[in-house]
Amino acid sequence: MEKIKRKVIGEPLKSSQITHEKFSVFRGLPILSSDAISSVAYACEEILIVLIPVMGILSYKYLIYVTAAIIALLCILIFSYRQTIDSYPKGGGSYIVSRENLGVTPSLLAGASLTTDYILTVAVSSTAGVAAITSAFPALLEFRVPLTLLIITIMTVGNLRGVRESAKLFSVPTYFFLFISLLMIAVGVIKYLIYGYVPVETAQVAQMQNTIGDMTLFLFLRAFAAGCTALTGIEAVSDGVANFKAPATKNAKRVLSLLFLIVVIIFGGVSYLSTIYHTTAGGDRTVISQIAGQVFGQNSLLFFVMQFATTLILIMAANTAFSDFPLLLSFIAKDGFAPRQFAKRGDRLSFSNGIILLAVAAAILVIVFKGENHLMLPLYAIGVFISFTLSQSGMVMRWVRTKAPGWKHKAFINGLGATITFITLIVISIVKFKHGAWVVIILIPSLMLLMKRIRRHYAKVARQLSLDNNYFPVFNSNAAKRFIVPVGALNEAVVKTINYAKCLSDDITAFHASTDEEETAKLKEKWDKYEMGIPLIVREVDYREVVNPLVDFIENGNFRQSKKDMVTVVIPQFNAEKWWGNALHNQTAMFLRSTLLKRRNIAVISVPFIIEDDYDTENMEKVLEEYTDKECFKCRDAEKAQEKKCESEKTEQTDKNSKESN
């Protein structure tokens, strides 16, 4: 087991080997923005899925309006987050900003929202990545779910190994995607405007001509809500300010501005191409692949390159969650709102427990939703917008409190951001409620409650462990030296245990819970034969277990004088060299130990007895036969002999004349 782990994960790293790589604008942009940039790969499609069934061919007109509205919202967000970067040069995610400025409960709301979000990022991005592959190779469609799980597994292993070191490698896919999508947009526009390319009218598009419904406010809002998935990942930059080279805040702001520019061009460009090339949505082929097919030519090399680039950047986006979520969870765990295991770095200095939790949760989502992306996306945007709103509101509170120069102006900008994102949040919650958003609306408060309960538990523990209580118990030494050794049968392990116990105490009692008279008699006989030299107490038991009689003996007899005394139980502990061997023992020792330790005043000594695997292997076959015959079938043999006797008697009786007898 250990060996396999080492092969997959790598050798453990020293604590001192932790690196804090700082990046320039050129390196930081691809790493922090892959999530935001990649969401354009599905945002446009989500808008069309809402519009087309109602508006038909008119959808393309409204697609542009919706895109414009989302870009306007993005613009406000960018200004708002520039201020967060200035104020939190060490990194200001929603959890930290709301914790400092709004209090515990809002911070947990942010924490819970971000948790659901990161899980969805992994599920959605890896699913979308696979969708890009299956658009190019439809034969793979039926392997969608296993492929997605494979990608999640690879990312998990990579992150457990600690992929951070190879951060330089990460910039390649993002720039590659940027280049190829800008190329696609440029060629697409030129082909249409200058060469007058007429889009291929598929059967679906032809059908659209006939369905022209009415545009309603609700429909527009639904489309807007669907498209808001394009805004995910914006926060990553303000989270990662600390990772930039000096001047960190300035560099981070530059990256944020560049990110804005890129999203506007690509999201806007794809929407525009969508309208002129009349893409359909919700089928087996993604919008981007349809555009690429018409712009570059179906089955052209560039078409496949485009699909490949899309897959890569989506995987990068999922990978962002793998590096950000465990870090967030470690903050939450350090504050005591999540199990402490998540605050501990693993063998390879990554927060391995958080990585595994993320992978498992995302994999479950992928399996439950059968790799259907548009079923998961409605769950997505709510968490994003809750954290936007909280983070902006936190900033407003900060300005009001600190009253730093220009605070009114700055509070207005953040206030505007908070208001707009809050309104968007309400819109999304309402229009997507029955499409699955209700799940998130139940899940987030449940997570918050869980976090609070965990914190409460840790507070209780800290209180009880605190030496401020001034409780320093002193135990009765005679009672503690009163040792009990539970004995089933007398064997090497028991002898070793008793001989060890004799080193620590002169007052040892053996205790046997008798479930079988014959076995008990055998034990007593052996006890005398081997001169164990300590008293053996035998209790007849009604049920087939030994733990309760032992506890009863200790607690209810006059075994100890005061309830405050500690007594000591000594147990042999088997340990097979092969791991599966341990499953083959009744595990009575384990059960005994865990039950006894639930009591305040029983200490348990475990004395190891190692079962060797290569013990006497030469004669093993002989041993096997010997034990098989002698030990196991002894009773049955006796029975058989008896039976034979009966039979022969019977035979003698019935056939008195017969000369054959046994």
Added chain:
Amino acid sequence: MEKIKRKVIGEPLKSSQITHEKFSVFRGLPILSSDAISSVAYACEEILIVLIPVMGILSYKYLIYVTAAIIALLCILIFSYRQTIDSYPKGGGSYIVSRENLGVTPSLLAGASLTTDYILTVAVSSTAGVAAITSAFPALLEFRVPLTLLIITIMTVGNLRGVRESAKLFSVPTYFFLFISLLMIAVGVIKYLIYGYVPVETAQVAQMQNTIGDMTLFLFLRAFAAGCTALTGIEAVSDGVANFKAPATKNAKRVLSLLFLIVVIIFGGVSYLSTIYHTTAGGDRTVISQIAGQVFGQNSLLFFVMQFATTLILIMAANTAFSDFPLLLSFIAKDGFAPRQFAKRGDRLSFSNGIILLAVAAAILVIVFKGENHLMLPLYAIGVFISFTLSQSGMVMRWVRTKAPGWKHKAFINGLGATITFITLIVISIVKFKHGAWVVIILIPSLMLLMKRIRRHYAKVARQLSLDNNYFPVFNSNAAKRFIVPVGALNEAVVKTINYAKCLSDDITAFHASTDEEETAKLKEKWDKYEMGIPLIVREVDYREVVNPLVDFIENGNFRQSKKDMVTVVIPQFNAEKWWGNALHNQTAMFLRSTLLKRRNIAVISVPFIIEDDYDTENMEKVLEEYTDKECFKCRDAEKAQEKKCESEKTEQTDKNSKESN
């Protein structure tokens, strides 16, 4: 948890409460024969599934021939088993018969075959039971799998509670089914012969008229092999001889004869009705339900009664496996070929682990095969016929060995049985190989190998534990009294642990693996402040774990003089009153303990520290706030203060004229 278990399973029973209810012929027949009788509910259908696609309308003619061949085989088996009953008045299943007469490997072959068989019995019978329901209520078809799992769950709970007591109740469904099927056969025959009823010719039957292929030997054998599922469950009677009232063997033989009669009448009758009412096979409606529909009238009360009775008897059949398999497994486990846990009776005196294993395995089969019975049936007959063959061959060996009066005659009968069942086994294996029988052909040897490995392990353990080795280690008392207490931070639990340890030894050392300088400094300070009075050894560690440094300290330093010395590690063991609380601690203690105990010469003392759940609940909210603010956010507060300072300095610099300052 415990409470829920008690509600579902019931209060534990005393060992003395075990009952050995003996039954008369009238009570024994339904209990031991439900499996055999119920298999007619699907055997006829399986034959038709093979015949109809090739032979069309001629299938009905050959159905009669196949049925006759199977009944002839049954006849031989009955004679053969009567002799087994005579020889094994305590019960002679294949496992026991082959163990005694053929040796270890054949007995494991029998054990493995029976294991696969019992699992299939549960899966197949409960699926067929549900098929009877869905034939009456087609709307339930899509809930087939959950319904089957529900039935398995109910049987599992029932058997864990110990349904044996209500054995009397069990005779009702079997007699009920007997009565209603005899009625159906009688009415069906009369309706056709006397009233000249003309069967409804469905579209499928009409189509059959056109497909008249050639009868080949292979097809006949395939149909025969398919129908052999009717013979499952015959062995149950010879297994259960011991449960009959005296004269046990005589009563058992009577039951066997009655069983023969019943199977001949019902299986023969259903086959005959099948030919005259032209039933189809492999669709959504079972053969029996088609016959009942035409005989009693579709949607008549008796039609539903027939379906209900079929479901009931199939559930009874599955239940047989629930009482027989755990018993068989307990034999195998007592012989050491299966984990010992299976030889232990649970709270309610049933072999609960075996019951759970059976239920889980059957449930997996149902889920994997999506509740399609004819996919599982090819797996079925192989195990049955392996155990028939072994059991009969074992009897032959027995006669040859014992040379009891008339042994030649008896050996011939058993030999004939063995030969015929062996030939059938070969036929089934060949004709069903690619339909799924290969799974069983791989599975059975794998199970045997596993059983042998388990036995080998137990033999090794027994050998190493045996006092015949004459190895009675005596330990150096000074070394054993050398106690080490691993310490992370100084708290109540550590103080309790050290004070307890002081009762047993004067030579205690505290060991701290330092991963964080600040924490270590705090620990040292507290150590002096609270005057712990024992030395504290601090080791700087490279990796973020404490177990290896501790082991290294013990093993590689001059901590003990001889490698043979036992030393002692004392660990505080947290225990939260609420079970989920234990998941919230880093479990370092558990990991430490299990790693240390893998070494031959380190004993581990666990000192319990109970974390109370209702500790100081009154002030809990206050406590929560207090700890949240003081402890957790201390660092962040310091950072915040620093940051604020920075900012205000910056502000001062930039806006020198500004009068607002913080």
